[in-house]
Amino acid sequence: MTIDSMRGRPPEGGPAEPGLVQLLTPEGERVEHPDYPLDLSAEDVRGLYRDLVLVRAIDREAVSLTRQGELGLWASLLGQEAAQIGSGRALTAHDMVFPTYREHGVAYCRGVEPLKLLGMFRGVNHAGWDPAAHGFHTYTIVIGSQTLHATGYAMGIQRDGVLGTPNAGAAIAYFGDGATSQGDVNEAFVFASVFNAPIVFFCQNNQWAISEPLERQSRIPLYRRAQGFGFPGIRVDGNDVFACLAVTRRALENARTGQGPTLVEAFTYRMGAHTTTDDPTRYRLRSDEEAWKLKDPIERVRAYLRRSGLVDDAFLASVDAEGKDIAADLRTRCRALPDPRPEAIFENVYAAPHALMTEEQEAFAAYLATFEEEVA
Amino acid sequence: MTTLTLGRALNEGMRRAMEDDPKVLVMGEDVGRLGGVFRVTDGLQKDFGEERVIDTPLAESGIVGTAIGLALRGYRPVCEIQFDGFVFPAADQIITQLAKMHLRSLGAVKLPVVVRIPCGGGIGAVEHHSESPEAYFAHTAGLRVVACSNAADAYTMIRRAIASPDPVIFFEPKRRYWDKADVSTEVALSDLPDLHAAQVVQPGDDVTVLAYGPSVKTCLEAAAAAATEGRSLEVIDLRSLNPLDMDTVEASVARTGRCVVVHEAPVFAGFGAELAARITERCFYRLEAPVLRVGGFSTPYPPSRLEDHYLPDLDRVLDAVDRTFAW
Ligand SMILES: Cc1ncc(C[n+]2csc(CCOP(=O)(O)OP(=O)(O)O)c2C)c(N)n1
Numbered sequence: 001m002t003i004d005s006m007r008g009r010p011p012e013g014g015p016a017e018p019g020l021v022q023l024l025t026p027e028g029e030r031v032e033h034p035d036y037p038l039d040l041s042a043e044d045v046r047g048l049y050r051d052l053v054l055v056r057a058i059d060r061e062a063v064s065l066t067r068q069g070e071l072g073l074w075a076s077l078l079g080q081e082a083a084q085i086g087s088g089r090a091l092t093a094h095d096m097v098f099p100t101y102r103e104h105g106v107a108y109c110r111g112v113e114p115l116k117l118l119g120m121f122r123g124v125n126h127a128g129w130d131p132a133a134h135g136f137h138t139y140t141i142v143i144g145s146q147t148l149h150a151t152g153y154a155m156g157i158q159r160d161g162v163l164g165t166p167n168a169g170a171a172i173a174y175f176g177d178g179a180t181s182q183g184d185v186n187e188a189f190v191f192a193s194v195f196n197a198p199i200v201f202f203c204q205n206n207q208w209a210i211s212e213p214l215e216r217q218s219r220i221p222l223y224r225r226a227q228g229f230g231f232p233g234i235r236v237d238g239n240d241v242f243a244c245l246a247v248t249r250r251a252l253e254n255a256r257t258g259q260g261p262t263l264v265e266a267f268t269y270r271m272g273a274h275t276t277t278d279d280p281t282r283y284r285l286r287s288d289e290e291a292w293k294l295k296d297p298i299e300r301v302r303a304y305l306r307r308s309g310l311v312d313d314a315f316l317a318s319v320d321a322e323g324k325d326i327a328a329d330l331r332t333r334c335r336a337l338p339d340p341r342p343e344a345i346f347e348n349v350y351a352a353p354h355a356l357m358t359e360e361q362e363a364f365a366a367y368l369a370t371f372e373e374e375v376a
Numbered sequence: 377m378t379t380l381t382l383g384r385a386l387n388e389g390m391r392r393a394m395e396d397d398p399k400v401l402v403m404g405e406d407v408g409r410l411g412g413v414f415r416v417t418d419g420l421q422k423d424f425g426e427e428r429v430i431d432t433p434l435a436e437s438g439i440v441g442t443a444i445g446l447a448l449r450g451y452r453p454v455c456e457i458q459f460d461g462f463v464f465p466a467a468d469q470i471i472t473q474l475a476k477m478h479l480r481s482l483g484a485v486k487l488p489v490v491v492r493i494p495c496g497g498g499i500g501a502v503e504h505h506s507e508s509p510e511a512y513f514a515h516t517a518g519l520r521v522v523a524c525s526n527a528a529d530a531y532t533m534i535r536r537a538i539a540s541p542d543p544v545i546f547f548e549p550k551r552r553y554w555d556k557a558d559v560s561t562e563v564a565l566s567d568l569p570d571l572h573a574a575q576v577v578q579p580g581d582d583v584t585v586l587a588y589g590p591s592v593k594t595c596l597e598a599a600a601a602a603a604t605e606g607r608s609l610e611v612i613d614l615r616s617l618n619p620l621d622m623d624t625v626e627a628s629v630a631r632t633g634r635c636v637v638v639h640e641a642p643v644f645a646g647f648g649a650e651l652a653a654r655i656t657e658r659c660f661y662r663l664e665a666p667v668l669r670v671g672g673f674s675t676p677y678p679p680s681r682l683e684d685h686y687l688p689d690l691d692r693v694l695d696a697v698d699r700t701f702a703w
Binding site for chain 1: 461
């Protein structure tokens with residue numbers, strides 16, 4: 001017996017379909033798109049390049065720290081740097097980011113110290129930064145939950161009456177292709193749409209949800225889902241930092257001026273394992289990885305910089321050196337991160353004093369003290 | 377008899393159930409080609425095909441909700457929830473639908489659905505990967521809730537659970553997945569032990585220690601340590617939380633007069649509270665001390681660098697045992 005419907009048809013439309021917004025080819029050639037003009041100074045481009053390289057260096061260091069047992073886990077962004085830096089650099093101080101657990105590049109753009117991200121994966125806390133201070137919410141591990149929070153936050157911005165003013169901000173929610181199957185994400189689309197909330201849904205379609213390919217989540221290109229909910233969807237080359245910047249900038253601007261939500265699908269690829277505990281050789285082809293390597297987000301900016309004479313070897317070398325320094329520093333500081341005090345278990349569970357917390361904390365302290373007596 | 381890890385025993389149990397009954401399906405995220413993130417379903421899709429071992433879209437409510445529909449159509453779905461903390465998106469389907477359709481239909485509708493949940497901490501994971509949500513489900517009438525603790529039992533329990541005409545929430549102690557034991561895989565289903573009978577896994581006379589899932593091994597270690605100091609602990613593996621085998625518990629506590637309950641979930645309003653209340657009702661005049669509970673704190677599961685403090689270990693069990701004697 002075969003059941004036809006069990007086998008997912010490949011989704012319609014590949015990366016090369018006309019809908020894909022691209023401003024920089026994999027070969028490093030600048031192309032124009034009528035809807036997404038982008039004016040960047042030489043300094044801007046060098047800055048984006050530096051961001052990409054540094055974020056990759058941070059990510060690579062975190063992977064090796066995990067291998068050395070310093071972190072319990074790491075979700076690598078390898079291959080997704082352009083999607084994150086492009087969208088991250090489109091944000092202003094008034095915007096608020098709702099990330100999942102892989103948005104290290106966006107965190108970097110928002111000024112969250114990489115060590116803070118490492119601390120979470122090392123297991124010293126659940127997220128050691130103040131979301132409001134960075135316009136960057138805590139990482140969310142439960143798939144899709146944050147899209148609703150982002151939508152509600154956007155509804156709050158709307159109520160504050162700032163849309164259309166220079167103080168306007170928007171919310172941006174990051175999630176993966178797998179997340180689009182969750183009820184929460186679909187509910188977020190409904191709320192955002194019917195309330196015309198100032199939000200950008202930024203889906204990094206890296207083709208995989210752990211071992212499951214995109215075909216197991218959708219039969220149509222993801223950006224087209226938006227249409228069914230009543231707002232625009234755009235597919236952008238997720239390995240093209242220029243295009244990600246231009247498209248996200250436009251979507252955010254639309255949100256800030258009261259034109260409602262946009263779904264951006266950044267078409268990209270997860271070059272590494274899902275996390276450091278995953279084994280992609282069980283489910284995916286080496287040849288796919290090789291094909292995507294040719295679209296590397298950093299290589300193409302470097303090619304463009306060279307081609308247009310905007311950099312010399314000294315600049316490229318200095319960025320590489322900076323990456324190495326950041327990585328080395330991160331390694332030292334990660335190893336030196338102290339374990340939290342045991343009492344931290346009871347801290348911040350409630351905002352106001354709570355009798356049961358006090359009781360359990362005192363009992364625990366007394367229990368721990370019995371060991372000190374034994375030693376003494 | 378073969379030696380298997382707990383994870384492998386579950387795999388063999390599901391395999392046997394699928395061989396015996398073509399209506400048995402396995403479904404969940406990554407259960408196919410990857411074999412599940414813990415490899416518990418490893419090789420099943422290769423042997424039974426994509427029609428019976430289904431990599432589902434990434435949606436827990438969808439997994440359990442469609443399993444209900446498949447069961448309505450005569451199938452016996454075994455759902456895998458990837459990690460304990462991700463069962464909550466499916467909680468609505470489990471609590472409002474799965475648990476209640478038999479009653480709602482005046483017994484006409486049977487839902488033989490198994491929801492497998494890797495549970496508990498101790499593997500150094502990030503948030504939402506180390507929880508013990510058993511009390512939520514034990515509290516919901518219409519569900520059977522069980523927890524295996526070792527490979528031999530895992531094999532028989534998963535087969536019994538799949539054969540159950542009622543929905544079963546099946547907890548698997550993830551930090552024990554790699555523990556090995558001798559498993560007899562030749563036994564016929566009808567000869568397997570009752571899914572809901574508690575087992576005395578370590579006979580003793582001084583204190584009854586009640587545990588299930590990952591805590592059973594900890595309690596056995598505590599019993600071994602206590603024995604060197606001349607104290608004899610009787611360790612009971614409850615195996616089933618709902619229904620609860622109170623007869624086995626009562627027989628033991630009535631004899632020892634002391635009882636310590638151990639679980640990883642927070643103590644406050646946890647499953648231990650139910651045990652303590654029932655034991656008090658049944659054994660009040662035979663108790664030498666109140667029933668004491670050892671468990672997680674009433675806090676969210678902490679970051680992994682603190683989990684050794686959070687999880688009840690041998691010392692905390694022995695400390696509670698000491699306290700029952702201090703009364
Ligand atoms: C509700 C929920 N179910 C399951 C998981 C386990 N899980 C973690 S990541 C992941 C795949 C996510 O894929 P996708 O949304 O495409 O994002 P990606 O990791 O590829 O960036 C799964 C199933 C989870 N974190 N949350």
